[in-house]
Amino acid sequence: MDKTEILIVGSGPAGLKGALAAAGQGARVTLVERDPFLGGQLVKQTHMFFGSKEHYASERGFKIAEKLGKAVKEDPNINIYENTTVLGYYEDGVLSLEKEGKFSTIKPEALIMATGAQENTLMFPNCDLPSIYGAGAVQTLMNVHGILPGKKVAMLGAGNIGVIVSYQLLQAGVEVLAIIEALPNIGAYHVHASKVRRMGVPIWTSHTVLSAHGRETLEKITVAEIDADFKPLAGTEKELEVDVLCIAVGLTPLTEILFQAGCRMAYIPELGGHVPLCDETLETSVKNIFVAGDVSGIEEASAAMVEGTLAGLKAAYNLGYGRDSYGELVKAARLELDALRRGPAGEKIRSGLERLNLAGKEAS
Amino acid sequence: MCDKTIICRCEDLTAEEIREWIARGYSGFEEIKRVSRIGMGACQGRTCRRHLLNELARAGGISPAEIDLSTFRPPTKPINFAAIAGVDQDAKNS
Numbered sequence: 125m126d127k128t129e130i131l132i133v134g135s136g137p138a139g140l141k142g143a144l145a146a147a148g149q150g151a152r153v154t155l156v157e158r159d160p161f162l163g164g165q166l167v168k169q170t171h172m173f174f175g176s177k178e179h180y181a182s183e184r185g186f187k188i189a190e191k192l193g194k195a196v197k198e199d200p201n202i203n204i205y206e207n208t209t210v211l212g213y214y215e216d217g218v219l220s221l222e223k224e225g226k227f228s229t230i231k232p233e234a235l236i237m238a239t240g241a242q243e244n245t246l247m248f249p250n251c252d253l254p255s256i257y258g259a260g261a262v263q264t265l266m267n268v269h270g271i272l273p274g275k276k277v278a279m280l281g282a283g284n285i286g287v288i289v290s291y292q293l294l295q296a297g298v299e300v301l302a303i304i305e306a307l308p309n310i311g312a313y314h315v316h317a318s319k320v321r322r323m324g325v326p327i328w329t330s331h332t333v334l335s336a337h338g339r340e341t342l343e344k345i346t347v348a349e350i351d352a353d354f355k356p357l358a359g360t361e362k363e364l365e366v367d368v369l370c371i372a373v374g375l376t377p378l379t380e381i382l383f384q385a386g387c388r389m390a391y392i393p394e395l396g397g398h399v400p401l402c403d404e405t406l407e408t409s410v411k412n413i414f415v416a417g418d419v420s421g422i423e424e425a426s427a428a429m430v431e432g433t434l435a436g437l438k439a440a441y442n443l444g445y446g447r448d449s450y451g452e453l454v455k456a457a458r459l460e461l462d463a464l465r466r467g468p469a470g471e472k473i474r475s476g477l478e479r480l481n482l483a484g485k486e487a488s
Numbered sequence: 489m490c491d492k493t494i495i496c497r498c499e500d501l502t503a504e505e506i507r508e509w510i511a512r513g514y515s516g517f518e519e520i521k522r523v524s525r526i527g528m529g530a531c532q533g534r535t536c537r538r539h540l541l542n543e544l545a546r547a548g549g550i551s552p553a554e555i556d557l558s559t560f561r562p563p564t565k566p567i568n569f570a571a572i573a574g575v576d577q578d579a580k581n582s
Contacts, residue, residue: 212562220562227571245535247503249491335491376538383560391553397538398557 125218128154128203130439131232133210133381136164137425138417138432139238140192145436145453146236147201149446154203154230155196156210156221162196163189164240165260166425168267171288174313178460179426186267188425213384234412234439237382238432241375241396241418246280249335255342259289259372266296274368278345279303281372282327283311284424289370290320301364303327304347306354306373313469334361336369345369377419385413390483394476395421401484405438405454406431409487414439421480423473430461495543496536498529506540510547517544518558527558530566 130146132139135157143155161167169185180188196202208223218231243258245251257265257273259281265271277298279290282305290300303320308330310317321327334346334356349360376397383389387400388409399421400408407414414435417428434457441450465473493503501524514520517540526540527533533540537557545552 209565211564211567214562222563222565222567222571225568225571227567227574242534244538247493247495247539249493252492252494252497376534378534380532380560380564383557384562391551393552 126154126228126230128152128230128232129443130154130234130236130436131156131219131230132236132238132436134158134164134238134240134417134419135162135193135196135204136238136240136417136428137166137188137192138240138419138428138435139164139236140189140196141429141432142236142238142414142416142436142439143196143202143432144192144199145433146440146445147199147436149437149440149449150201151440151443151445152201152203154205154232156205156208158207158209160207162193162204162206166192168260168263169425170267170292173426179429179464185425210381213381215386219381233443234414235385236414236416236432236435236439237419238416238428238435239378239381239419241377241422243371244374244376246333246371246373248333250338251336253336253338253342254340255338255367256336256369256371259285259370262368262370263289263292266292272296272298273370274366275299276301276366277368277370278333278347278364278366279370279372280333281305281311281370281374282307282317282329283372283374284313284316286370286372287312287316287320287327289372290325291316291323293370294320294323294325298368300325301366302347304331304333305329306332306350308352332356333369342367342369375418375422377422379419382408382413382415382419385410387413388484388487390480390487392421392476392479392483394472395480399480401480401487404434404458406435407438407442412439412442421473421476427461427464427473430457430464433457434461495539496524496526496529496533498531498535499525499527501526501536503539503543506543507547510543515544515548517541517555520544521558532564533558 129152132155143153147153166185166189173180211220218229221228243260262273277300279286282303337344344365348356382400389398402408416431416435495503541552
């Protein structure tokens with residue numbers, strides 16, 4: 125069995141920043157990544173980030189992954205396991221790992237779970253036909269592997285992921301017939317939504333996909349308008365001939381290891397489902413188990429990075445590192461996080477976190 | 489083709505089958521998992537858990553927050569017994 129001071133699971137924006145923060149305080153870190161490369165979802169993000177300079181504004185996601193990945197690789201306190209998946213957490217604090225068909229175990233003194241999230245699916249007749257994808261999966265296919273998913277696409281979901289992936293499909297020369305959104309309004313930032321509209325893609329709000337059709341693979345979908353209770357309106361059905369349907373209807377935090385570790389969880393819809401109760405340094409109800417990024421509630425990459433920093437600082441502090449600088453560094457990171465969540469775009473996450481705090485108070 | 493709505497792709501279960509179990513009085517997540525195998529396939533419920541939660545909530549007229557999930561157990565992804573037992577599969581096959 126291996127030992128490490130701090131084990132970080134996932135090398136997306138949260139995991140990378142967490143590793144750098146903890147190692148920067150002097151702790152020994154082991155960073156585990158399922159993929160053969162570091163960066164998590166950043167590696168496929170070809171769009172530029174918003175916000176301030178410290179949050180990599182005007183930089184593209186994959187460039188941020190390169191930069192942080194390089195820093196992590198050069199840090200002598202960080203040991204990296206790529207191609208490695210965490211299989212389970214056991215009551216003695218041991219985790220099991222699988223690396224290229226080989227099984228091993230590791231016991232850390234502190235654990236930071238930065239596993240991110242998975243894409244939600246939707247149920248409708250023939251929703252299991254080939255060529256019905258998660259929008260994130262299509263983004264991986266195109267931007268990481270250089271493979272086009274098809275020729276004519278319908279996108280379900282006008283949130284940021286749906287709209288950004290639609291734009292990237294257009295950039296790759298794929299036709300996007302429509303963006304279909306069940307809500308009466310567009311969830312994506314206006315900059316993104318108006319860009320795809322200018323390129324001629326209609327966004328149909330208060331619409332949904334009723335069913336998919338095709339023999340071997342997707343050939344067409346039936347779309348209809350829906351009322352305020354999400355019930356289809358008779359007579360509004362129309363058929364769309366597409367060879368790809370992308371589903372972008374939200375994400376669910378990847379929390380199974382936290383459940384296994386006995387962390388107290390709460391169901392908070394605004395945060396994407398079940399999330400762990402945690403304090404302001406992202407420590408869960410189990411001492412020395414932390415979360416950072418989407419696993420603690422669906423948000424975006426800039427917030428994930430700051431959460432990673434907070435969790436990394438606190439995990440190192442718990443092990444006796446960085447006692448002098450801890451207070452000030454945490455205070456600065458908290459201010460950054462609050463600033464990111466200010467304004468109308470942060471409303472959902474703010475109300476979700478408020479509910480999570482309430483659930484935490486009730487539990488204690 | 490017949491128009492099936494699949495809820496659990498790993499175990500090839502339709503939404504209709506799950507709704508039938510619920511109609512027959514199975515109201516808990518764990519119960520339905522045991523009778524139908526929902527969520528017990530390769531993805532360990534990562535696709536269908538959310539759907540089952542919503543079906544149970546809707547049928548019971550309650551919030552998904554009030555429903556107990558089933559126990560999460562290792563492994564999170566399929567792995568060979570040989571690998572857990574530490575057998576060197578490359579050496580064995582050569």
